[in-house]
Amino acid sequence: xxxxxxxxxxxxxxxxxxxxxxxxxxxxxxxxxxxxxxxxxxxxxxxxxxxxxxxxxxxxxxxxxxxxxxxxxxxxxxxxxxxxxxxxxxxxxxxxxxxxxxxxxxxxxxxxxxxxxxxxxxx
Ligand SMILES: C[S@@+](CC[C@H](N)C(=O)[O-])C[C@H]1O[C@@H](n2cnc3c(N)ncnc32)[C@H](O)[C@@H]1O
Numbered sequence: 587x588x589x590x591x592x593x594x595x596x597x598x599x600x601x602x603x604x605x606x607x608x609x610x611x612x613x614x615x616x617x618x619x620x621x622x623x624x625x626x627x628x629x630x631x632x633x634x635x636x637x638x639x640x641x642x643x644x645x646x647x648x649x650x651x652x653x654x655x656x657x658x659x660x661x662x663x664x665x666x667x668x669x670x671x672x673x674x675x676x677x678x679x680x681x682x683x684x685x686x687x688x689x690x691x692x693x694x695x696x697x698x699x700x701x702x703x704x705x706x707x708x709x
Contacts, residue, residue, distance in 0.1 A: 588622045602644065607635025609683045611676045616641045625671035629653070631661065632676045660695045 594615055599605060602613030616638050620628065626649060630638035633652035642650035651668055653659035659667075661677075678685070678698040685698045692699070 587618055589618050594618070602640035603637030604635035608685070608688050609676075609679055610635045611637050613637045613641045616674055617645065619672065619674060620645055620647065623672050627651075627668065627670040628672050628674070629666065629668065629670040630674045630676075631659075631666075632678065633657075634676070638674055655693060655695055661697065662695070 596612055596614040598612075599610070600613040600617070602616075603610055616630075620641065625647075628638075628642055628647055628650040630642075630650070630652045631654075633639060633654045634656070636652070639650065639652045642652075651670070653664075653667075655661075666673075678696070681698055683698055685693070685696050
């Protein structure tokens with residue numbers, strides 16, 4: 587459905603991506619954006635549990651790229667590998683979700699880890 591308003595509310599998160607991935611987004615948000623703006627090339631940054639990729643596949647958008655630390659793209663160092671008509675970004679939630687604990691492995695580039703350090707160095 588095309589977006590009618592900037593306030594979004596859905597009955598459920600939808601079937602796309604992994605609902606078990608901490609901090610996942612509702613695929614309805616991405617679906618509505620894609621149906622409204624109809625990009626020829628779609629890029630998603632911080633793609634996490636695969637919600638955007640599943641929505642793009644469902645809508646038949648073959649030209650989509652999904653980037654995350656999980657597949658080797660590092661937001662603070664890496665360029666965008668392609669140009670696009672629409673970028674959807676769902677960044678980490680400060681230090682609310684500690685992905686190191688979630689995954690059982692520490693990644694120094696995970697922005698969720700860096701946030702507390704940045705905050706404490708300013709206080
Ligand atoms: C809020 S989650 C995104 C969830 C996703 N939209 C979904 O529906 O599953 C934020 C993501 O940012 C990623 N991330 C954290 N630090 C990053 C970095 N430096 N570069 C790229 N991705 C990063 C994490 O791996 C995590 O998947």
